[in-house]
Structure formats: C-alpha cells, structure tokens
Amino acid sequence: MYDIITAIILGIIEGLTEFIPVSSTGHLILAGDLLGFEGEAKATFKIVIQLGAVLAVLVLYWNRYMSILKDLATFNFKAKNKLNAVHMFLAMIPALMVYLLFKDVIKRYLFGSAPVLIGLIIGGVLMIIAARVKRKVTAENTDDLTYKQAFGIGLFQCLALWPGFSRSGATMSGGLLLGTSQKAAADFTFLISVPVMLGATVLDMYDSREFLTSDALFLFLIGFITAFIVAMIAVTTFLNLIKRLRLEWFAVYRFVLAALFYIFLL
Template identity: 45%
Template structure:
C-alpha cells in the first residue's frame, strides 16, 4: 500500500483514539507493523500527535484564553494552570531520561503492546464498575496535589499500549474525580504533555528526517486533527451517560486479535 495512504490511515487512527482510553500509540504502532509502515526513528507516530493537540485548542480555545486572561486576578484560574503544569512535570523528567529506551525497545515490541492493551482493558472495566466516591466534578478545580498524583500515573503510558488518556482517566477516577471531569482533565493535561513529546522527538530526529518523512507527517497531522475534533466533541457526553466499558472491551478485542496474529507469525 502507498505510504501516503497508510500515513492518512494512521493519522485518522491517531485522531480517533488519542483521547479515548484505548492507547493511540499502541493502535498506530500495531497498525504500522501489520501494514509494513516504518518511519524514521518512529518520529511519525509521535509528531502527528500535534494534530490532536490542535484539536483540543480548537475546541477549548476560547475557554483557555479566558482562563489565562483572568489568571492575574482569579486564584481559581491560577490554581488550574498550576495543577496542569505540576501534573506535566513527572512526564518531563521520566520522558527525557527514558526516551531512547522507549523508542528503541518498547516501541519495537508489538507483543508487549498487545498484552498491555488487554491488561489495560481489564483494569478499565474493573474501575468503571467500581462504586467510587466522587469528590471533584470540575476538571478545572482539582487540587494541585491531586493533579500531581495524576501526573505520576500518566507516566505509565510511556509503555505503549497502556494509553495516556486511559492512565490519567483511571488514575483520576480512583482519586475521586468524576468520569466526565477525568476525561476533561486528561484533555487539558494532553496539551503540555503531547507538545513536549512532539518537540523533543522532533529535536532528537532533526538530522534523520527527510522531505519524504515530512510529507507523510503533514498527511498524518491533517487526518489526526480532523478525527480528533470529532472525538473530543462526542466523548464527554458519551462517558457521562455510559462510562468507559465500551473502551475496555475494545482494548481487549484489539489486543487479543493482535496477539493471535503475532503468534501466527504475521
């Protein structure tokens, strides 16, 4: 299959899955493996996440501008900004220290990705059915200490197949955040986290990327942006009504099918 078409398919897959607790990285790495797609330094899989970041800014732009504009006078706005930045810090430290291991070992292990999809699906189903006491129903009102704990839990997603949104959502729910607010805080935390991953990965691969790589990244980026805007609009309403069970079962099915295919030598 033509690499440009594959890049578009992977971009759509990235946008559709980035904010769902199903592991977008796991999905596109497995899809790339079975489609025979190989990117320079696995940069494509990280850099196209910028399309998903811009989708969040597109949907929440006015709200975020208001928060930053009111921050000098509003303690609640300052607390929200601080909470997101503090939650982001663990990913900065661990991501920089473990970057090469993540990209050269974990990203190159399809069987691990499939197993983590299944394990994460089981955990998501279990937590979704727990009767958890809700202490926080506003994503912009989380205590800084709670946000920091969510930030540490987010670092589990450096193992492909775990899911950044999945780990933050499950962690937030276990800490007393409502299902809707957990998803929304995951959206906000994705902005610095994914921007940092994008910038650092682009820097690390700056000498290896060619014009062909950049062309594929642009295709994937556009596809990811379009798909992610649709998902962000839909997700909050869905999880408020139905929870996360659908995504748990999806993870288990995809992981099982991928694991069987890998065991059969594909």
C-alpha cells in the same frame, strides 16, 4: 505513493482513537506493523500526528485555555474553585521527567507489537478496577480539582509512556481512583493533552532531526492534517461518549483487540 496512502490511513486511525481510552499510540504501532510502516523517522511520525489530533482539543477548549493563561499572567493561583496553570503544571511534570530520563529505553523496548498488546491488557484491567472501586467524589468538575489530585493524575499519566496503556485511559483511571467524577477526569485529561503532546512532539522531532528529510516532513504534514480533520469531526461525539460510557466497555474492546492481534500478528 504507498507511504502517502499509509500516512493518510494512520492519520485517520489517530483522529478516531486519540479521544477514547484505547491507546492511539498502540493502534498506530500495530497498524504500522501491519502496513510495514517502520523506521526511526516513522516512529517520530506516529508522535507528530498525535499532535494534529490533539490540536482539535485546543480549538474545542480555546476559551478555557485563554482563561488559564489569563490567570497565569495575573498570578491568580487559587487551589479551590478554579482550575489554573498550577494544576496543569503538576499534572504534566511527572510524565515529562520520566520521559526525559527513560525515553531511549521506552523507544527501544516498548514501541513494538508485543509490548503494546501487554499494555492494552494491563491498562484495561486498571480501567475496570478504577470503574468498580467506589470512591467518594470530591471533584464533580475540573474547577473542583485540588492540586493533590492534579499531581496524582500526573503520576498515573506516567503509565501512558508505555504504548498500549492509553494516556486518557491512565489519567481517567487515576482521576476516578483519586475521587473525581468521570466527567471531570475526562475534561482534565483533554485539557492537559495539548501541552503534553506539544512537548513530546518537539522533543521527538529534535531527537530525530537527522532523519527528517523533505520526504519525511511531507509525510508528517499529510498525517498531521488528516489526523486534525478527522479529530475535528469526531471530537464532539467522542467527548460526550467518554464522559457517559463506563470504562469497562473500553476495556473489553482493548482485550478483544489484543487477542485478535496476538492471534493474527504474533
């Protein structure tokens, strides 16, 4: 019963934190440590429930995904004035390659409270730099993105493989530094989240298949559904918030969270 309650709590945390640049993975690791929710299968659980929250983006951006798939089917790959599958691929491939090469090292050394706190701080510093460095905005919305900008954002997304950095925080910071508006960076971040998290979930579940008992799968389902429901409720508010609120405010939250956990957990 305790594991079920814990799964629900973590699902709520995931649904609330996935769409703001504060690192949902970092929050799940820290909360899991506090609740004693640890182990190989439970590490995979934290990835799986992220997909539940991210699928809320699939619902929200359904028409956009269908447009991208339609262009893919008709081989319409214009680099200008239309976001297409090539942009998505270029943004996804760097983090995918790094993850495949170093996933064992990442899980062994970075999925702990201390690395998460470091990631929160360094990621917060990056966000402050990105918000304050003045760049000429060449992409007001996602349709203005060039292939070069999409690939550059993908390189920044590699930083998010360090729990605590935040995928949205890293990619939005990269977008701002590469000349996108905050709105364009946020929209593109959410759009690439579905294929990225779907791939990560499939890979993690395959790697942890020996630990996936019926009890574990039941917890996965509870956390997945909870995260999806909470994310659907929160997504509109948070999407509007992240497009308007400067990244420095999220960085301050990260610093405070890291300080509190350092004092009371470590």
